[in-house]
Amino acid sequence: MTPTIDLLTRHRSIRKFTDEAVDPALFTRLIEAGQAAASSSFLQGVTIIRVTDPDKRAGLRAAANDQAYVETAPEFLVFCADLSRPMRCCTAHGGVPAKGLTEQFIIATVDAALYAQNIVIAAESAGLGICYIGALRNDPARVTELLGLPQQVYPVFGLCLGHPAQDPEVKPRLPVGVTLKENSYSTDGEEEAISAYDEEMRTYYANRSANIKVQGWSDQMAGLLAKEGRPHMLPFLRSQGFLTR
Amino acid sequence: MTPTIDLLTRHRSIRKFTDEAVDPALFTRLIEAGQAAASSSFLQGVTIIRVTDPDKRAGLRAAANDQAYVETAPEFLVFCADLSRPMRCCTAHGGVPAKGLTEQFIIATVDAALYAQNIVIAAESAGLGICYIGALRNDPARVTELLGLPQQVYPVFGLCLGHPAQDPEVKPRLPVGVTLKENSYSTDGEEEAISAYDEEMRTYYANRSANIKVQGWSDQMAGLLAKEGRPHMLPFLRSQGFLTR
The missing domain is CATH 3.40.109.10 (NADH Oxidase)
Incomplete structure (x- = not known):
């Protein structure tokens, strides 16, 4: 536009x-x-x-x-x-x-x-x-x-x-219908939409020109969230004076 | 450009x-x-x-x-x-x-x-x-x-x-020389640059078309930092599951 x-x-x-x-x-x-x-x-x-x-x-x-x-x-x-x-x-x-x-x-x-x-x-x-x-x-x-x-x-x-x-x-993004809600948070229809998106991401990762892999999005997130990311962050930020209360 | x-x-x-x-x-x-x-x-x-x-x-x-x-x-x-x-x-x-x-x-x-x-x-x-x-x-x-x-x-x-x-x-912004540093953090020259910027902001606030006031930038910041901003934020975020460690 x-x-x-x-x-x-x-x-x-x-x-x-x-x-x-x-x-x-x-x-x-x-x-x-x-x-x-x-x-x-x-x-x-x-x-x-x-x-x-x-x-x-x-x-x-x-x-x-x-x-x-x-x-x-x-x-x-x-x-x-x-x-x-x-x-x-x-x-x-x-x-x-x-x-x-x-x-x-x-x-x-x-x-x-x-x-x-x-x-x-x-x-x-x-x-x-x-x-x-x-x-x-x-x-x-x-x-x-x-x-x-x-x-x-x-x-x-x-x-x-x-x-x-x-x-x-x-890189394909989550469907707009998943990230945009009206008036309140709802997960209606998300599971199906994310399944379809996983398929789209698997096709993307399998066919892109570099760093080819076999992965969807939700399984990538599952791996990411299963471990605490950068556990040093809160102590580090506090040592710099942030988030102390 | x-x-x-x-x-x-x-x-x-x-x-x-x-x-x-x-x-x-x-x-x-x-x-x-x-x-x-x-x-x-x-x-x-x-x-x-x-x-x-x-x-x-x-x-x-x-x-x-x-x-x-x-x-x-x-x-x-x-x-x-x-x-x-x-x-x-x-x-x-x-x-x-x-x-x-x-x-x-x-x-x-x-x-x-x-x-x-x-x-x-x-x-x-x-x-x-x-x-x-x-x-x-x-x-x-x-x-x-x-x-x-x-x-x-x-x-x-x-x-x-x-x-x-x-x-x-x-609205005028801080001079580029204040926010952009090379290779390491330094406050050299900042005091003078912020003084000049305060003057620019006073002129801007005095002459703008709405919400006219007498204020520079550094005094505005002084007021803002002198009180704890939204002290409910950390307890609220923790109650939502964030920043717990």
């Missing part, structure tokens, strides 16, 4: 990039697009660390499950939820920042995601490819140390950016 | 809408655009509740600080972080879902934000206006009850959608 909607629905992650650098003027516009995203309570609770130092890139790759593109992508950004900046403002105005930081943890995490998604869409509109790197949370303490993050800051995810050197298929 | 980037940098919240309904075919495309967003571990941890029932709209308005547009906007969506669906998949495949849900809380919260931001950009590209409603978290237990949300689901925020009946100014 609009070229932007067409662009959004063509999204797929890119994990191989050409050596071509991202144009500096374009890079600045990407950040400006990120800045323009909505921010809850206008907290603007985001800091981005652009990582250009090869040793730090290698360290981040090691922290993130050895994903090569973390080290080799033309650009790598770490999106941090940042409450330390507004807390410094509070102190500078003679206030005493409150403790707790559960609600404000949500605000800053959502701010970081909205900011990042604007950068992603801006980048894709200019022909670049991207890949989010949630695996930075495999070792958030190491990432925090590498980037010198202070208290009340945590790395939410990374983002690889560059010119695509591959053209992967778009 | 691209029409999409220009669109992104023109964003402002819209709080007054005409009575014109959102075209149903466009509405479907907006949801499809949301679905296409990246999802960490492909969890797709999002459920959207489209609220069309007038009584529920009134209830949500009451929960959200009596913001009229929650009740009156042509469309109102509640974005929920949803781990109950993948947990049902786990059980259906004979697994036992793990406890804890801190890392997976982050995944689902970020998924909801990326999904929402795609809808926002799709909507704005088609000439609609939007306003995020974080104030649903003023009374998340009431929202959960109104919408019948099960365990392992929580309302992250709402979203008003419709045809704009106002044309507010774009």
Whole structure:
């Protein structure tokens, strides 16, 4: 219906990039697009660390499950939820920042995601490819140390950016009827719809151009939810001052 | 540099809408655009509740600080972080879902934000206006009850959608130099940059077309951080099964 909607629905992650650098003027516009995203309570609770130092890139790759593109992508950004900046403002105005930081943890995490998604869409509109790197949370303490993050800051995810050197298929999503409800939560019809989607995903995984596997979606989720994901997260976040009450 | 980037940098919240309904075919495309967003571990941890029932709209308005547009906007969506669906998949495949849900809380919260931001950009590209409603978290237990949300689901925020009946100014953001760092976190130069930004915000607030006030940004943050935001959030989230360890 609009070229932007067409662009959004063509999204797929890119994990191989050409050596071509991202144009500096374009890079600045990407950040400006990120800045323009909505921010809850206008907290603007985001800091981005652009990582250009090869040793730090290698360290981040090691922290993130050895994903090569973390080290080799033309650009790598770490999106941090940042409450330390507004807390410094509070102190500078003679206030005493409150403790707790559960609600404000949500605000800053959502701010970081909205900011990042604007950068992603801006980048894709200019022909670049991207890949989010949630695996930075495999070792958030190491990432925090590498980037010198202070208290009340945590790395939410990374983002690889560059010119695509591959053209992967778009991955099918859950049917709209499963994720969109009217007026109240209901699971009516979900089991059948997810069964049909599992079949669609098995066909997709069996036929895609790389990393072929035999798997549906619901069995993938079953494996994922059967173990506690990254059990270090809550102690780590508390050590950074978040979620303490 | 691209029409999409220009669109992104023109964003402002819209709080007054005409009575014109959102075209149903466009509405479907907006949801499809949301679905296409990246999802960490492909969890797709999002459920959207489209609220069309007038009584529920009134209830949500009451929960959200009596913001009229929650009740009156042509469309109102509640974005929920949803781990109950993948947990049902786990059980259906004979697994036992793990406890804890801190890392997976982050995944689902970020998924909801990326999904929402795609809808926002799709909507704005088609000439609609939007306003995020974080104030649903003023009374998340009431929202959960109104919408019948099960365990392992929580309302992250709402979203008003419709045809704009106002044309507010774009709000200035923190300078790029403040939010973007290279290789490590540093506060060098931030104090001066934030001072200059405070001046810019005071001018903006004094001259904008509605809700004129005398305030900078850092003093606004000082007030915000001096009190614990929504102190019910951690107990509420734990009662829904999140962040228990």
